Amino acid sequence: MEERFDDEWVTVTSWFQLVISTIFDNILNRKIPWPAVPEEMSPEAQDLIDRLLTEDPNQRLGARGASEDNNED
Numbered sequence: 001m002e003e004r005f006d007d008e009w010v011t012v013t014s015w016f017q018l019v020i021s022t023i024f025d026n027i028l029n030r031k032i033p034w035p036a037v038p039e040e041m042s043p044e045a046q047d048l049i050d051r052l053l054t055e056d057p058n059q060r061l062g063a064r065g066a067s068e069d070n071n072e073d
Contacts, residue, residue, distance in 0.1 A: 030055065 026032060037046060051061035 048061070054060040057063055
């Protein structure tokens, strides 16, 4: 009976590693299935989210501090 539990443990831990690695790799490679933007979301809200999620940390909103002028663009 102990062998059966060992086999299940190996199966579950292998599956877990596969799933976690895939998720981690997707995050690193920005392969994230984002939901569609709701029609009721304002262009300003979309712009804010885009600027907060900019990949380059030097270009990301807030990269130059909390007092960053958001009207520079």
